[in-house]
Amino acid sequence: MAKGDTYSVSRYNGQFAVTKYDKLGGEGDVYFVTQDFKGDTCTCYASNKQDCRHRQMVRIFQDKKRIDSDWRFNYDEKVEPKRWRSIKS
Numbered sequence: 505m506a507k508g509d510t511y512s513v514s515r516y517n518g519q520f521a522v523t524k525y526d527k528l529g530g531e532g533d534v535y536f537v538t539q540d541f542k543g544d545t546c547t548c549y550a551s552n553k554q555d556c557r558h559r560q561m562v563r564i565f566q567d568k569k570r571i572d573s574d575w576r577f578n579y580d581e582k583v584e585p586k587r588w589r590s591i592k593s
Contacts, residue, residue: 508580510589511558513565514572522546522558525576529591537562 509532510525516536524532535548535558550556557579565571574592581587 508578510576510578511561512576513562513570520562520571522561
């Protein structure tokens with residue numbers, strides 16, 4: 505089994521919703537990332553830091569064109585091919 509939780513990114517009311525899933529696929533927390541001319545902001549506990557994993561994941565999903573898709577990303581996995589998983593049946 506892959507290590508770490510997985511995440512998906514979707515658009516929600518002009519923001520990005522980063523949804524966290526546990527190892528069994530159950531939905532957990534949702535963090536909201538806003539991108540504007542001032543930079544990225546996030547609603548997570550690390551929002552006071554310069555960057556957080558949720559802001560990074562929005563950029564990763566944007567680069568791969570996988571926002572609002574059936575793809576989940578494992579942030580903690582170090583082997584690149586194992587980081588992405590499609591949940592499409």
